[in-house]
Amino acid sequence: MLSESIIDICSQIADSGVQTCPANLEAGCGGADSDEWEGEFFPGIPKIKYEGPSSKNPIAYKYYNANEEILGKKMKDWMRFSVAFWHTFRGTGGDPFGAPTKMWPWEDGTNSLAMAKRRMRANFEFIDKLGVDRWCFHDRDIAPDGKTLAESNSNLDEVVALAKELQGSHVKPLWGTAQLFMHPRYMHGAATSSEVGVYAYAAAQVKKAMEVTHYLGGENFVFWGGREGYQSLLNTNMERELDHMAAFLKAAVEYKKKIGFNGTLLIEPKPQEPTKHQYDWDVATTGSFLRKYGLSDEFKINIECNHATLSGHSCHHELETARINGLLGNIDANTGDPQIGWDTDQFLTDISEATLVMLSVVRNGGLAPGGFNFDAKLRRESTDVEDLFIAHILGMDTLARGLRNVAKLLEDGSLDELVRKRYQSFDSETGAAIEAGKADFDMLEKKAMEWGEPSVPSAKQELAEMIFQSSL
Numbered sequence: 001m002l003s004e005s006i007i008d009i010c011s012q013i014a015d016s017g018v019q020t021c022p023a024n025l026e027a028g029c030g031g032a033d034s035d036e037w038e039g040e041f042f043p044g045i046p047k048i049k050y051e052g053p054s055s056k057n058p059i060a061y062k063y064y065n066a067n068e069e070i071l072g073k074k075m076k077d078w079m080r081f082s083v084a085f086w087h088t089f090r091g092t093g094g095d096p097f098g099a100p101t102k103m104w105p106w107e108d109g110t111n112s113l114a115m116a117k118r119r120m121r122a123n124f125e126f127i128d129k130l131g132v133d134r135w136c137f138h139d140r141d142i143a144p145d146g147k148t149l150a151e152s153n154s155n156l157d158e159v160v161a162l163a164k165e166l167q168g169s170h171v172k173p174l175w176g177t178a179q180l181f182m183h184p185r186y187m188h189g190a191a192t193s194s195e196v197g198v199y200a201y202a203a204a205q206v207k208k209a210m211e212v213t214h215y216l217g218g219e220n221f222v223f224w225g226g227r228e229g230y231q232s233l234l235n236t237n238m239e240r241e242l243d244h245m246a247a248f249l250k251a252a253v254e255y256k257k258k259i260g261f262n263g264t265l266l267i268e269p270k271p272q273e274p275t276k277h278q279y280d281w282d283v284a285t286t287g288s289f290l291r292k293y294g295l296s297d298e299f300k301i302n303i304e305c306n307h308a309t310l311s312g313h314s315c316h317h318e319l320e321t322a323r324i325n326g327l328l329g330n331i332d333a334n335t336g337d338p339q340i341g342w343d344t345d346q347f348l349t350d351i352s353e354a355t356l357v358m359l360s361v362v363r364n365g366g367l368a369p370g371g372f373n374f375d376a377k378l379r380r381e382s383t384d385v386e387d388l389f390i391a392h393i394l395g396m397d398t399l400a401r402g403l404r405n406v407a408k409l410l411e412d413g414s415l416d417e418l419v420r421k422r423y424q425s426f427d428s429e430t431g432a433a434i435e436a437g438k439a440d441f442d443m444l445e446k447k448a449m450e451w452g453e454p455s456v457p458s459a460k461q462e463l464a465e466m467i468f469q470s471s472l
Helices: 006-010 073-078 085-090 114-128 149-167 194-215 238-258 281-294 305-310 315-324 351-363 385-412 414-422 427-436 441-451 461-470
Strands: 081-084 134-137 172-177 219-221 266-267 299-304 328-332
Touching: 073 172, 073 351, 081 085, 081 114, 081 172, 085 134, 114 149, 114 385, 149 194, 172 194, 194 219, 194 238, 219 328, 238 266, 238 281, 266 328, 281 299, 281 315, 299 305, 299 315, 305 315, 305 328, 305 427, 315 328, 315 351, 328 351, 351 385, 351 461, 385 414, 385 427, 385 461, 414 461, 427 441
Parallel strands: 081 134, 134 172, 172 219, 219 266, 266 299, 299 328
Antiparallel strands: none
């Protein structure tokens, strides 16, 4: 269907009179510069339906059944899936060693306002056919930078007005954010720049991005400090930069409250890339920063699985660290390649990892008002339009399988029982006193003298792994 003749498709005019030709510049179905152009962007793709595990249809869900109830919630409420505008509609397939490999049929090679609006229409057709009701964005991904801040704001307003119209009443952003890392002005950082003018510009950009996120009904706002770090400590006043970053985030909290934005503010940790060291290295580092500056009640954490592995942790570790500290807010659903040492942003396809991810989500009681956004891009070599759908279906099905596996684990109860037994000595009177902070060293010394050499039982790690694997 995707290779069907453009002429044949253009001849299919709906009774309503709305064009259904593909969004292709050669189609001749509408002017490339027309803001009102409404061609169909994915003419060979139907609305994606659940067909079950036995289906061989690549354009169908096998495990994600949105309204199916699992562990007391509908799947869609556990997942709260979101399409990431930047990778889906701005990803080119380019890398440091090669030119872009993707030029979607609707692209005209420009970053004009008309092209931005065309992409926005494609975004909402994609969301509708995928069957999700959330999306997320960086300000400069959806609207072009202007020659001045005022022009940039005007461009953003124009595109956001269209997005508001296309959203209708049932779609909204999971989150919005400001892109504070690509423009040369941010080469030294944004909130941690050595230049006060850059700091002020970044604040103005976040202010505007937060306003439009609020206007669109966004549920969260993310801070990813891609250049908030250093390349060398020899020319860096790290203490001053951290103080500046804290002041920036405090000002963001104040402005959120001023405009009545009730969304959650999220920080997304990453250890390095593009800087040698990024200040929000991992969940533990970010949590410590938030506590030091009195911000732990104002922010939660957006965890990207690929960033977790770059910091030397598993995604499960980062999720659990955030969860037990009351900081788990959202998940960037992606993964990296263990043979590659950078941020490859691949769709999560590992069933074992997805099960561990969902185990943390279920233990957290869900992610709302956060969710899962697919901060993942097609591989450079995947260049068909339908690959956009196949990749998202695969990612959604993988996490849905993870949720189904967690339901099996919890219903079986063997893993929880193994963990309970491992710590059962602390269910004693002495253990309770320790956990209540009422056991001093004098008391514990008396117990050690009384009990003698303690017996140390097996941790049963292999049994735990066996039980886990049996759920997959």
